[in-house]
Amino acid sequence: MDYFYSRRTFNSQTGRFSNNVASVTRYVGIGPSDGQAARGHLLTAQQWAKAVHDQSPNGHVVVYVHGFNTAQSTMLKSLATIKAGLKKQAFKGAVAAFDWPSDGEGSSAGYRRDRSDAKAVARHMVLDGIKLLHEAKPSAKIHLLAHSMGAYVSLRGWGEVGNAFFPGKVDQAIFVAADADQNWMINGAWGSLVMQQRCNRLTHYFSAHDEVLDVSGKIVNFGTSRSGRHGIKPGPAPTFRDVSCGDRYHSVFPQHKRGTTLSHNWYFQDGRFYQDLVGTLAGKSHTALGTRQNLSDGDQRITP
Numbered sequence: 168m169d170y171f172y173s174r175r176t177f178n179s180q181t182g183r184f185s186n187n188v189a190s191v192t193r194y195v196g197i198g199p200s201d202g203q204a205a206r207g208h209l210l211t212a213q214q215w216a217k218a219v220h221d222q223s224p225n226g227h228v229v230v231y232v233h234g235f236n237t238a239q240s241t242m243l244k245s246l247a248t249i250k251a252g253l254k255k256q257a258f259k260g261a262v263a264a265f266d267w268p269s270d271g272e273g274s275s276a277g278y279r280r281d282r283s284d285a286k287a288v289a290r291h292m293v294l295d296g297i298k299l300l301h302e303a304k305p306s307a308k309i310h311l312l313a314h315s316m317g318a319y320v321s322l323r324g325w326g327e328v329g330n331a332f333f334p335g336k337v338d339q340a341i342f343v344a345a346d347a348d349q350n351w352m353i354n355g356a357w358g359s360l361v362m363q364q365r366c367n368r369l370t371h372y373f374s375a376h377d378e379v380l381d382v383s384g385k386i387v388n389f390g391t392s393r394s395g396r397h398g399i400k401p402g403p404a405p406t407f408r409d410v411s412c413g414d415r416y417h418s419v420f421p422q423h424k425r426g427t428t429l430s431h432n433w434y435f436q437d438g439r440f441y442q443d444l445v446g447t448l449a450g451k452s453h454t455a456l457g458t459r460q461n462l463s464d465g466d467q468r469i470t471p
Contacts, residue, residue, distance in 0.1 A: 168198035169246055170219050172296050173266035174288040175239065182207070184239050186270045188287050192295040197243070212295070216303035219263045226307045227260030227448060228300055229253070230337075232292060234315025234346065235281045238271030245435065249312070252441040258448065260310075263300075265292045267320055278387050285316055289324035298333045308338040310448055311366065315379070315395070315431065318345035322358045325365040339448050340366035343434050344374065345395035346383055352394045354404045368406050370447050372434060372469075373398045374413040379431035398466065408453045411468040415439065418471035443469055 172194050175184040184193075194215035197207040210218065219228060231249055233242045242264060250262045268284045270277050300309050313321045321340070340362060351358030352371070362369050373395045380396035399409045412434065419437055420429065434440045443458040453459065459467040 168196045168218070168222075169243060169250070169264075170194075170196050170215060170222075170261075171242070171246065171264040171266045172215065173239070174291050174295075175266060175268045177209075184266075186238070186268050188268050188284050192291050212299055213303070216299050219261050219300065220304045220307060222261035223259070223307070225259045226304070227258075227310065228307055229260060229262045229310045229312050229448065230292075230296055230300070231262060231264040232311065232313040232317035232320050233264065233266070233269065234317045234344075235269060235278055236271055236273040237269045239266055241271065242266050245314075248435050252435060252438070253445060255438065256441045256445040258441075258445045260308075260448070262312075263296070265296050265320070267292070269316075275387055278383075281316060282319065285320045286323050289320045290327040292320055292324040293328045293333060297337060298335065301333075301335050310339040310341065311337045312341045312343070312444075313345070314343045314435075316346045318342045318347045318395070322347060322351065322361060326357070326361045336365045336367065338367050339450065340369045341372070341444065341447065342369065342395070343372045344377055344380060344431050345371065345393070346380060347394045348388070349392040349394045349397050349400065352399045352403070352407075354399075354402055354407075359399075359404050359407070363404050363406055366406075368408065368447075368450075369404075370408045370410060370453075371395075371399055371403065372410045372412050372440075374411070374416055374430070376413045376416055376425075377430050378427040382427075402465070409466045410443075410459065411462065411466055412440070413468075414471045415469040439469060 174189050176187045176189040177184050177193050194210045195207050246264045267288050269281045377396045380393040384393045403409050446456045
């Protein structure tokens with residue numbers, strides 16, 4: 168079974184979600200009911216949290232947050248891909264997803280609508296999912312895996328939830344190809360301060376060859392550098408690790424296979440990335456990961 172919680176509106180007559188912002192969070196379990204067709208089931212919050220934890224024999228749970236231009240069907244495919252990639256590297260924990268109302272429309276207008284909707288529902292990623300999982304099993308280690316605009320959702324969500332609502336944190340926070348302003352993430356900036364409070368460690372995977380984030384920075388975001396393309400410069404906070412992945416991308420995908428979308432999403436197709444991710448989720452020191460090399464500027468890179 169795959170589990171996600173959604174802030175998209177739901178039509179009870181058709182049994183389908185829309186791309187509009189909902190006023191309530193719905194909890195879903197979806198899986199094959201006859202060996203062929205997948206069937207979804209609405210659950211209560213408590214049923215959902217228990218079901219997610221029951222999938223984790225070691226007490227680790229990853230909450231995946233998708234990015235811009237992601238229909239619900241695409242989110243489910245990505246969730247399945249991530250689960251399979253982690254399992255292949257012997258990850259024993261559960262993986263669930265926060266499904267926020269992206270339009271699945273890859274245009275500048277669609278981008279701005281997605282940003283607005285992401286901001287509107289961001290706090291529910293924390294309060295209706297991460298907090299719920301913490302309260303259902305306080306001993307569990309909850310991790311956050313955010314891709315692209317999912318990093319924006321994460322920053323806004325944690326930034327809006329004060330300690331009076333939820334004083335907790337995740338263990339490992341993972342930003343992959345983060346569509347976040349670089350200036351938000353440098354040591355001392357608001358995004359950095361938020362995440363230092365809300366995770367034990369942030370691992371920030373970036374690639375200088377990310378063409379989607381190049382467009383996002385130059386055209387849609389008025390010339391601002393995106394951290395998922397440029398890294399956290401001039402320096403990350405002490406509990407942040409900046410990991411360059413561009414050389415790995417070039418080594419895995421020959422030039423004739425590279426493209427704009429692939430340059431942004433390829434991480435989830437690469438076994439070495441998952442190997443590094445599993446070590447990170449296990450809490451291994453960044454110096455003990457055999458998948459990385461140190462760089463002269465203090466960053467690390469995934470080995471090509």
